[in-house]
Amino acid sequence: MAIDLENKNIYLPRLYRIMEIIPETSDIKTFRLDLEDENSSHLPGQFAELFVPGVGEAPISITSSPTQKGILEFSIKRTGLVTSAIHRLNSNDRLGIRGPYGNTFPLSDLTEQNLLFIAGGIGLAPLRSLINFVLDTEKRNQFKKVTILYGARSPQDLVFKWELKRWQMRDDITFLLTVDRGDDQWKGTVGLVPNVLKENIQVDPLEWKSIICGPPIMIKFTIKALLEMGFQPPDIITTLEMRMKCGLGKCGRCNIGPYYVCKDGPVFTYQQLQNMPEEY
Amino acid sequence: MKSGKVTKNDLVQWLKTHQNNFLVTEKVAHHQPELLCDQSKEIKNIKEALFLPWDKLFNYHWENQQWNVDNIQPSTSPRFLMALPCEARAIYEVLDRVFLQPSETESGYAARRQGLKMVIVGCINPEPTCFCHLVGGNPYWTHPDALFILPFHDEYYLETNQPEQFDIIEQGTTLNKSEKEEIEVLRKQMEEKTNQEKLPEDAPQGLYDLFEDQEWEDLSWKCLNCGACTFLCPTCQCFDMSAEGRLKGFQLKTWDSCMFPKFTLHASGHNPRPTFKERVRQRVLHKFSYFPLREEGRYGCVGCGKCIEICPVNWNIREAVERMVKKIGNRS
Numbered sequence: 001m002a003i004d005l006e007n008k009n010i011y012l013p014r015l016y017r018i019m020e021i022i023p024e025t026s027d028i029k030t031f032r033l034d035l036e037d038e039n040s041s042h043l044p045g046q047f048a049e050l051f052v053p054g055v056g057e058a059p060i061s062i063t064s065s066p067t068q069k070g071i072l073e074f075s076i077k078r079t080g081l082v083t084s085a086i087h088r089l090n091s092n093d094r095l096g097i098r099g100p101y102g103n104t105f106p107l108s109d110l111t112e113q114n115l116l117f118i119a120g121g122i123g124l125a126p127l128r129s130l131i132n133f134v135l136d137t138e139k140r141n142q143f144k145k146v147t148i149l150y151g152a153r154s155p156q157d158l159v160f161k162w163e164l165k166r167w168q169m170r171d172d173i174t175f176l177l178t179v180d181r182g183d184d185q186w187k188g189t190v191g192l193v194p195n196v197l198k199e200n201i202q203v204d205p206l207e208w209k210s211i212i213c214g215p216p217i218m219i220k221f222t223i224k225a226l227l228e229m230g231f232q233p234p235d236i237i238t239t240l241e242m243r244m245k246c247g248l249g250k251c252g253r254c255n256i257g258p259y260y261v262c263k264d265g266p267v268f269t270y271q272q273l274q275n276m277p278e279e280y
Numbered sequence: 281m282k283s284g285k286v287t288k289n290d291l292v293q294w295l296k297t298h299q300n301n302f303l304v305t306e307k308v309a310h311h312q313p314e315l316l317c318d319q320s321k322e323i324k325n326i327k328e329a330l331f332l333p334w335d336k337l338f339n340y341h342w343e344n345q346q347w348n349v350d351n352i353q354p355s356t357s358p359r360f361l362m363a364l365p366c367e368a369r370a371i372y373e374v375l376d377r378v379f380l381q382p383s384e385t386e387s388g389y390a391a392r393r394q395g396l397k398m399v400i401v402g403c404i405n406p407e408p409t410c411f412c413h414l415v416g417g418n419p420y421w422t423h424p425d426a427l428f429i430l431p432f433h434d435e436y437y438l439e440t441n442q443p444e445q446f447d448i449i450e451q452g453t454t455l456n457k458s459e460k461e462e463i464e465v466l467r468k469q470m471e472e473k474t475n476q477e478k479l480p481e482d483a484p485q486g487l488y489d490l491f492e493d494q495e496w497e498d499l500s501w502k503c504l505n506c507g508a509c510t511f512l513c514p515t516c517q518c519f520d521m522s523a524e525g526r527l528k529g530f531q532l533k534t535w536d537s538c539m540f541p542k543f544t545l546h547a548s549g550h551n552p553r554p555t556f557k558e559r560v561r562q563r564v565l566h567k568f569s570y571f572p573l574r575e576e577g578r579y580g581c582v583g584c585g586k587c588i589e590i591c592p593v594n595w596n597i598r599e600a601v602e603r604m605v606k607k608i609g610n611r612s
Contacts, residue, residue: 009351009387011337011521011531053340053347054526058547080547094347216550242552243544245521248384251536252518253544255566256552257488258573277491279552279562 010248013051013096019071021091024159028122029087030063030075033095039069042100043107044130045239045267049247050074050086051096058082059244059262062100063125065132067139072097075125075159101247102266105130105211105237113209114145116201118222120193120214121152124159126239126266127213135173145208146173147201151193151218153180176200193218194225205230211237223270233271240266240273240280256280281424283439284452285459288314291429291436294448295320301359303329307584308362308401312431315362315401325586326367326514329359330392331375333535337388337521341528352530354391362399365421366412366584370514371398372423373578374571378517397445398423402430402437409585411598413477417582418470430463437463479579479605484572486608487565487601495604500560503595507537509587515567515580518543538562560600568601 022030040062042048047061058080064073078087089095115134119127134143148167152158158179167175178189178196189196193214210231212222219238226236242254242261249263257276259265268276286294292315295302299317308315309322316322323329339350371393379389403412403419412418422428424441427449431437443449455463480486510516520536523529536543539560544553553559571580581597588596 009338010384011386011533012351013338013349015347015349051531052523053342053349054523054529056523057521057531083547096347096349241546243546245519249381250378250384250386250517250519251521252538252566253536255562255570257491257565258570279558 011098011246013049013057013098015094015096016072018089018091018093018095021089022162024075024161025157027078028075028159029078030073030160031086031089031095032064033072033074033097035070035072037070040064040066040072040100042066042072042129043104044133045105045126046100046102047126047247047262047266048072048074048097048099048101049244050076050082051098052082052085052089053096055085056082057096057245058086059101059247061126061129061239061266063128065129065136067133067136075122075128077122099247101262103264105267106269110134110209110211111142113143114203114207115143115147116203116208116210117146117148117150118193118197118210118212118214119148119150120218120222121157122159123212123214123218124150125213127211128160128163130211131167135167135170140172147176147203148173149176149178149193149197149201151178151180151191151196151214155179155183155186192221194221197222197225198229203229205235206232209235209237213239216241233274234269236270237267238270238273240268242266242280281439281441282443282449283437284449284454285432285435285437286448286452287435290451291315291438291448292317294451298360301357303359303361305361305363305367307364307367307586311364311403311405312401320362325512326361326363326370327375327516329361329396330371330389331379331517331519331535332388332533335388335533337531337533339528339530340523340525354388356391356395358395358397360397360399362401364403364584365400365419366403366410366417366582367514368398368400368423368426369412369417369421369582370584373582374515374580375517377575377578398426399446400426400428402428404431407585407589409588410583411585412583413474414479414598414601415579415581415583416474416478418474420467420470432459432463479568479601480608481577482608483601483605484569484577487569487604488573490604490607491561491565493604493607495607496561497557499564499600499603500556502593503539503556503560504593505539505541505556505559506592507539508590508592509595509597510537510539510563511535512586512590514584514586515582538566564597564600564604567597 016033019034020032049057051057060074063075182190244262245251247262249260254261299319302320379386427440427446524532545551567580
């Protein structure tokens with residue numbers, strides 16, 4: 001094998017300034033980073049390794065769309081060591097980034113199609129990148145009808161509330177919001193995502209592509225509901241989560257069958273998942 | 281291809297002139313102690329030469345109220361590495377394919393690899409734990425870039441495609457016709473043995489299809505999940521990355537093992553490989569199914585038998601693979 005010595009250090013992160021931190025829920029914040037006149041080279045569905053010096057790295061999906069110039073956004077749930085450290089950062093602090101990594105949502109298969117987005121909780125973060133890509137004024141006419149179904153455990157757990165309002169106001173998409181349990185102020189739909197999907201969304205399953213992301217249990221039952229509605233496995237697209245370190249298919253952690261989720265994924269169709277060991 | 285033979289004394293003299301930068305694997309040291317010099321450095325596992333057990337990736341520090349990261353330039357000093365064919369295959373067939381992937385080349389590995397001159401020592405006394413034939417190797421396997429040496433009638437047979445890298449070849453005398461034939465016959469015998477004993481072509485896919493088989497439960501029962509096998513394995517490539525030092529430190533890459541439960545543990549507490557069964561299955565299938573399915577049939581195991589040798593409970597990967605391969609398509 002030829003050796004390329006010109007190669008850069010693939011593990012070296014670049015530090016970017018945090019422009020803004022947007023609190024989403026009690027344990028989720030969105031971090032907007034300043035790319036300083038650069039534009040991000042990522043495509044919807046990709047992720048990056050975020051590095052906090054002295055603490056470590058965590059793989060986080062990129063929630064901003066590449067059509068948003070000069071910035072990168074990550075919505076992060078405070079869960080482990082690194083995400084807790086990221087939550088302690090302030091505006092103007094610097095955060096290390098390497099990436100973008102992974103495959104993307106299959107954009108060429110999605111153009112000229114009707115798109116049904118289904119997200120649960122923080123699972124909206126990776127989908128938001130694609131949704132805003134599709135809704136961009138220059139891109140919107142490349143896609144047909146767009147329906148978004150978004151659910152969370154409670155009204156307090158909804159993320160991107162400011163964005164949801166923007167989507168609700170658009171007349172070129174259908175937007176449905178649901179929560180598992182409402183509260184005194186909640187006037188919207190109450191119900192689990194798979195149930196709301198079956199009851200409220202009437203589409204011709206052979207004419208639509210569905211892109212879903214959320215907690216594993218929600219994905220499982222949503223896929224079941226979509227299949228009942230008549231969706232075909234290649235038309236159901238989702239993303240997998242695995243523990244990752246390198247992001248480049250070398251460290252071995254995210255290996256499932258002959259695939260590395262960090263390199264060959266994280267986006268897979270349900271048809272691909274059916275042919276993979278269920279080890280995720 | 282340039283070949284010839286030299287006396288043992290000439291070879292040892294040549295080794296001595298390079299002894300300050302000569303690495304020798306434990307297996308070679310054990311098989312051919314006469315090739316050791318005073319200064320040659322013995323390594324337990326061949327991968328230590330390239331894929332360091334403990335590797336600094338970059339430095340970071342807090343200064344002027346902000347974080348800074350500084351790259352570390354990898355060193356490139358030339359070295360010789362003397363290893364058995366099975367061990368050398370771990371580099372050519374497995375590690376190079378992981379760490380030298382175009383566009384994702386690991387600069388540290390590439391620099392060390394560039395400076396490395398491989399001396400492959402033909403294996404004359406295979407051990408009962410060895411099984412290189414099963415995975416496509418043989419005791420005389422060599423690579424055109426390397427210097428191949430083989431004890432031959434009180435002398436040493438040498439061959440290489442890189443005479444300028446291994447000047448010892450110039451001191452060699454040409455083999456006569458019968459000697460040439462002898463080498464060819466030996467080679468042929470070993471290649472035939474490989475062709476006869478090699479795992480069946482469909483083994484990687486067949487094993488993959490047996491993912492859900494109940495036998496894995498039984499196979500994993502004895503394993504302690506201590507990870508000793510993975511640390512002594514020349515092809516095990518999995519690693520961890522961690523930040524060492526609070527305000528001033530470095531990002532560290534260290535060997536890791538799929539035998540450990542935390543290897544795949546999610547921050548949420550979910551673990552895709554929660555028990556011994558999944559982890560043992562992962563080690564076997566990654567080497568004998570997943571890697572060959574990705575890498576044009578090349579096994580992620582070179583059959584050196586090191587893991588069998590050192591396992592505290594005599595867990596035998598060869599037996600496990602042969603047992604599962606027998607089940608493919610219910611052949612018996």
